[in-house]
Amino acid sequence: MNAFTLKNVSYSYTNGQLVLKNVSLDFPAGERSVILGANGTGKSTLLSLLNGLVFPGSGTIHVFGKPLSEESLENRSFVQDFRKRVAFVFQNPDVQLFSSTVWDEIAFGPLQLGYSRSRITTTVEELLATLRIMDLRDRAPHTLSDGQKKKVAIASSLATDPDVLLLDEPTNGLDPRTQVWLIELLDELSRHGKTIITATHDLSIAGDIADRAIVLSEEQTIAADGPFFDIIGNEELLLKVNLIHEHAHRHGESAHVHRHGHYGHYHINGGAMHDNHKHHSHDHDRDSGQAAEDLKKLQVMLEHWIDHSDSHAENYREWADKASQAGEQEIAREIHLAIADSDSVKSHLKRAKAILAAKLVQKK
Numbered sequence: 001m002n003a004f005t006l007k008n009v010s011y012s013y014t015n016g017q018l019v020l021k022n023v024s025l026d027f028p029a030g031e032r033s034v035i036l037g038a039n040g041t042g043k044s045t046l047l048s049l050l051n052g053l054v055f056p057g058s059g060t061i062h063v064f065g066k067p068l069s070e071e072s073l074e075n076r077s078f079v080q081d082f083r084k085r086v087a088f089v090f091q092n093p094d095v096q097l098f099s100s101t102v103w104d105e106i107a108f109g110p111l112q113l114g115y116s117r118s119r120i121t122t123t124v125e126e127l128l129a130t131l132r133i134m135d136l137r138d139r140a141p142h143t144l145s146d147g148q149k150k151k152v153a154i155a156s157s158l159a160t161d162p163d164v165l166l167l168d169e170p171t172n173g174l175d176p177r178t179q180v181w182l183i184e185l186l187d188e189l190s191r192h193g194k195t196i197i198t199a200t201h202d203l204s205i206a207g208d209i210a211d212r213a214i215v216l217s218e219e220q221t222i223a224a225d226g227p228f229f230d231i232i233g234n235e236e237l238l239l240k241v242n243l244i245h246e247h248a249h250r251h252g253e254s255a256h257v258h259r260h261g262h263y264g265h266y267h268i269n270g271g272a273m274h275d276n277h278k279h280h281s282h283d284h285d286r287d288s289g290q291a292a293e294d295l296k297k298l299q300v301m302l303e304h305w306i307d308h309s310d311s312h313a314e315n316y317r318e319w320a321d322k323a324s325q326a327g328e329q330e331i332a333r334e335i336h337l338a339i340a341d342s343d344s345v346k347s348h349l350k351r352a353k354a355i356l357a358a359k360l361v362q363k364k
């Protein structure tokens with residue numbers, strides 16, 4: 001069964017500006033999918049359509065086989081069922097959070113659905129414990145950090161035990177450790193059969209939270225739809241939809257072309273790979289062949305560590321150094337986090353593996 005079915009959906013702003021054009025999609029129940037696209041391609045609008053916040057100018061949307069429309073949301077029975085089964089985590093948690101305390105914020109949804117006081121208390125306490133925010137229970141949401149606000153927003157969305165979780169740019173404002181926490185949470189929800197649909201332009205997390213990628217073009221249409229690693233391997237597609245870009249510069253007699261994306265960048269005509277775009281440096285004297293070989297070996301090592309958990313800190317440090325020397329600072333950081341965070345070693349290693357796999361695919 002499909003959680004959502006869209007047929008020839010188009011949407012325009014009131015000023016007539018087209019945001020989505022003739023979109024047809026199925027979202028099977030239990031699937032993890034990510035909506036990719038540059039800013040302004042309609043990712044947030046598509047999520048808003050799925051959440052019944054706005055409605056298409058043409059075309060139809062069905063949720064669990066039933067029409068989703070302004071008319072259907074006037075039916076009390078339908079809207080109660082819909083709001084219980086479908087939850088939305090906004091890009092900016094300040095838009096979502098309004099209660100006087102974190103406890104009240106999480107309790108709001110179940111309260112509106114008529115849950116008993118004892119059931120609400122149990123639900124809130126379990127979510128506070130699960131998301132490790134028990135110390136925030138009596139805090140006012142507006143006093144929290146961005147990462148804390150995001151956790152509370154997610155907790156409030158999960159309070160009705162929804163079948164579908166919609167997330168709009170969920171990593172915005174999150175530090176690396178909180179990003180890993182989010183990846184672990186979404187993985188756990190997926191194992192429990194939840195449908196997870198995420199809109200993002202951050203390719204560095206997309207492979208961790210989705211198996212399928214839907215790419216929106218700057219023409220407000222669907223540019224591609226398929227397995228995530230097939231999409232990430234299609235370099236010309238990513239260039240066309242502005243998820244990566246390229247520029248050329250010269251070092252002496254040599255010309256180099258760089259392609260950049262939201263996961264970092266690399267050289268396609270010689271030179272070492274680099275990740276930290278903001279503070280990167282170029283090391284063309286280093287043996288790029290050796291760097292590439294080290295990264296291929298690291299891929300094997302990561303798979304072994306994840307499967308067998310029989311390495312130790314010195315091995316991790318050695319390979320983190322090799323990743324750093326190859327210009328892969330984000331991968332090196334995840335391996336160092338695996339050393340520092342004994343509770344989430346595998347999560348950091350899996351994230352390093354996913355980032356590396358995407359880059360090796362693109363380097364081919």
